[in-house]
Amino acid sequence: MSLASLHRTPPILRALLAQGLAFVGLVVLARLGLRFPPAVWMVLQAVGAALLSRLLGLDTPWVLLQAALPCLARALWGMPIPPWVYLILFTVLALVFGGGLLTRVPLYHASRDAWVKLEALLPEAAGLRFVDLGCGFGGPVAHLAQMRPDGHFTGIEASPLTWLVAWLRCLPLPNATIRLGSLWRTDLAPFGVVYAFLSPVPMPALWTKVQQELPPGSRFISHSFEVPGQTPHQTVPVAGREGARLLVWFL
Numbered sequence: 001m002s003l004a005s006l007h008r009t010p011p012i013l014r015a016l017l018a019q020g021l022a023f024v025g026l027v028v029l030a031r032l033g034l035r036f037p038p039a040v041w042m043v044l045q046a047v048g049a050a051l052l053s054r055l056l057g058l059d060t061p062w063v064l065l066q067a068a069l070p071c072l073a074r075a076l077w078g079m080p081i082p083p084w085v086y087l088i089l090f091t092v093l094a095l096v097f098g099g100g101l102l103t104r105v106p107l108y109h110a111s112r113d114a115w116v117k118l119e120a121l122l123p124e125a126a127g128l129r130f131v132d133l134g135c136g137f138g139g140p141v142a143h144l145a146q147m148r149p150d151g152h153f154t155g156i157e158a159s160p161l162t163w164l165v166a167w168l169r170c171l172p173l174p175n176a177t178i179r180l181g182s183l184w185r186t187d188l189a190p191f192g193v194v195y196a197f198l199s200p201v202p203m204p205a206l207w208t209k210v211q212q213e214l215p216p217g218s219r220f221i222s223h224s225f226e227v228p229g230q231t232p233h234q235t236v237p238v239a240g241r242e243g244a245r246l247l248v249w250f251l
């Protein structure tokens, strides 16, 4: 697997890989007979994981988190933390990210630049209906609903805690609705613009759904992920991960 293809894997997997490789490096050093105080091993793990994270294309918040994790683990080591704390932490993480593990669509976000460029791709006529399939924390829906009070903006989200964050974020916006559920059970026919930022996995099935349900004159916008064999009518580069862009099809 090349470095470029590794860059396209979900950030959480790259983060785990970076920590794992850094740890293997420490094992090699120990096998070579090097002996350090525990704090030095911790710093080596933190620096190694941060450098490898950067090499694997993770952005700055991830790199900082990667450097902090070994320090956190060392600080918590031996502390009398009751097991239920770990259970709650695991449950929260599963509720936010678990849907992504099942659907192979992880949680990551379009940049603010993508929101602005998305806005420019909306039809100008009033009464527009827009849906974000897999809306995450609701950034694009909230932004567009504020910028286009003449339209209605819907987000569909499968992970319960992620949905809750998006729902709370859009609660003050009268022209935004956030629904908990699967994009596959959402009828696309009422929408003039369908937007999705998912992964390569669902794109062929999503294209079939778009073709079956979207009326002529509507548009489908995919953030970064191509539809195999379907050339987009417009491509707009956006800030974010390498190669981030909006792919637009006019139906």
Ligand SMILES: C[S@@+](CC[C@H](N)C(=O)[O-])C[C@H]1O[C@@H](n2cnc3c(N)ncnc32)[C@H](O)[C@@H]1O
Pocket (backbone or CB within 6 Å): 099, 100, 103, 105, 106, 107, 108, 109, 110, 111, 132, 133, 134, 135, 136, 137, 138, 139, 140, 156, 157, 158, 159, 162, 181, 182, 183, 184, 196, 197, 198, 223
């Ligand atoms: C990459 S995030 C995109 C977030 C947001 N749309 C954006 O552009 O910033 C993809 C989201 O889709 C959600 N998701 C994955 N499969 C889904 C499904 N079948 N139905 C609804 N949401 C889904 C994930 O939980 C995740 O929050």
